Amino acid sequence: MVLMQCSVSRPADSVEGRLEVLDRLFRLPLLGYVAKSHVGTHVTAEDIVQEAFTRAWRYLGEHQDVPPEQLRPWLYTVARRLVIDAHRAKKARPTEVALEETGTGTGTETGTGTDDVITALEHAETLRSALLKLSPDHRYVMIELYLRDRPAEEIAARLGVPVGTVRSRSHYAKRALRGYLAD
Secondary structure (H helix, E strand, C coil): CCCCCCCCCCCCCCHHHHHHHHHHHHHHHHHHHHHCCCCCCHHHHHHHHHHHHHHHHHHHHHCCCCCHHHHHHHHHHHHHHHHHHHHHHHHHCCCCCCHHHHCCCCCCCCCHHHHHHHHHHHHHHHHHHHHHHCCHHHHHHHHHHHHCCCCHHHHHHHHCCCHHHHHHHHHHHHHHHHHHHHC
16 A cells, blocks of 8 residues: 655745755754753653754744755754753753652552651751750851851861861760750
């Protein structure tokens, strides 16, 4: 059986005609290029390619004198930038987790995720209260060392004290915190 493809005849110099040429020449290789860039699923790769061709359509409308055969470098640059944007967007949002992976997909569980959040908040509040009981010098050192992850040398320079003083304050602050948290 022979399948006949029905196509609308478009003038080769129209934007749509030039876009068809671009599509025929570069869609599949571009899709392979994008898929190899680890953007996620095949659907995501297709979306990126589609966006690249949407931009190409706009570009072809504004640049009538550029033959589509010469747009390969431009098209790949657009796709590469879209891939970079997709990677950045993926990093900017939290990791997506399916309900089956969390163990809450059946609806029979009691919602342990909420309990974990509440427990974490309670621990954070207990730690905050204990930190407030420390002297200002000890509290500053603990916050800088452990919450802001600054090196002792940098903290010493900020305070204008020797590094040993920062380490000593850290030692005594941790000991005091252990006592406050044990209560």
